[in-house]
Amino acid sequence: MSPRSRSTRRSPARRQPRTSPASRRRSTPRRRPASYRPRRAFGWEQAGLLLLVLAVVWSLVVGALRWLAAHPWVPIVLLLVAAAAGGVWVHRRREAARWNRVREQGLRYAMPQIDALHHRQFEEAVRDLMRRDGCPEAIRVGGAGDNGADVKATDPFGRLWVIQCKHRKAGLAGSAVGTPDLHVLNGTGRPVHNGDVVVLVTNGRFTDKAVAFARSQQLHLVDRHLLARWAAGSTPLWELLSAVPSPRRPASGS
Numbered sequence: 001m002s003p004r005s006r007s008t009r010r011s012p013a014r015r016q017p018r019t020s021p022a023s024r025r026r027s028t029p030r031r032r033p034a035s036y037r038p039r040r041a042f043g044w045e046q047a048g049l050l051l052l053v054l055a056v057v058w059s060l061v062v063g064a065l066r067w068l069a070a071h072p073w074v075p076i077v078l079l080l081v082a083a084a085a086g087g088v089w090v091h092r093r094r095e096a097a098r099w100n101r102v103r104e105q106g107l108r109y110a111m112p113q114i115d116a117l118h119h120r121q122f123e124e125a126v127r128d129l130m131r132r133d134g135c136p137e138a139i140r141v142g143g144a145g146d147n148g149a150d151v152k153a154t155d156p157f158g159r160l161w162v163i164q165c166k167h168r169k170a171g172l173a174g175s176a177v178g179t180p181d182l183h184v185l186n187g188t189g190r191p192v193h194n195g196d197v198v199v200l201v202t203n204g205r206f207t208d209k210a211v212a213f214a215r216s217q218q219l220h221l222v223d224r225h226l227l228a229r230w231a232a233g234s235t236p237l238w239e240l241l242s243a244v245p246s247p248r249r250p251a252s253g254s
Contacts, residue, residue: 107132109231111224114203115171122167123150125231126201130161133236148188152195155238158248162188162195168204172224176207186217196245197238203227218243 068074107128117125123140130138130153138153151163164185168174182200189198200214201222214221220241222230230237238244 108233111171111203111228111231114227114231115169117167119165119167122203123165126163126165127151127153129231130155130163130237132234133238135161147192148184149193149195152193155197155236157238157250159196159238159245160194161197161199162190162193163199163201164189166200166202166204168202171203172205174204176205177202177210178207179210179213182210182213182217182219186213186219189219196248197241199237199241201227220244 109125109129114122114125120140127138127140130151134156135153138151140151141149148164149162150165151161153161153163155161162185164181166177166181177200185198185200189195197220198218199220199222203224205223206214206221211221213219220243222237222241226240229235230240
């Protein structure tokens with residue numbers, strides 16, 4: 001074979017190295033998620049909006065300060081108005097408290113009024129009578145779980161009163177209060193409530209056994225007749241009852 005024929009023969013094509021699908025995946029550049037750029041743009045929009053709001057607020061604050069500096073009498077007027085409003089509020093609170101004291105001092109109940117009360121209203125009436133007598137912190141605690149105490153009050157001598165109320169719609173004609181109610185009061189008045197004076201008040205009457213039991217346990221009973229004297233007069237209950245415990249402290253103003 002001649003040298004020319006050898007030169008004109010085509011040289012075999014070089015084989016390209018085969019690439020695996022995994023290598024092709026590695027060589028392919030990753031594309032960022034389509035939502036990446038919009039999120040970034042949205043963040044810049046939020047920052048720009050925040051800066052705009054801050055700039056507006058700052059300009060308003062600066063403008064307000066400059067205006068107040070040019071009108072120094074405005075803050076003084078506002079302070080005076082606020083002080084006047086506070087003074088009026090305090091005055092009204094004091095007047096309301098004073099009129100409440102006047103109303104309590106002149107509080108009177110007739111027995112027909114008491115008979116017409118609901119049992120909860122009867123408890124409130126007893127509370128108000130204790131307040132009238134000088135127990136401003138007297139409270140009504142009657143209800144479920146009251147442990148036998150419907151009204152609690154501390155008198156001017158420091159004694160804690162624990163009072164149970166039994167209302168009878170028919171008054172004296174209603175059922176008499178017996179020893180079971182006194183057993184409950186006796187079991188909680190001092191051990192649970194730490195009462196100094198333990199009282200049961202009714203607009204009705206008590207059985208003879210209840211009277212004897214109360215005397216033996218140093219419980220105080222207020223029946224219809226004693227209640228009528230207390231509610232219609234102005235004498236404190238501790239002056240109407242006998243054998244009341246000694247004062248814990250002197251009365252204020254004495």
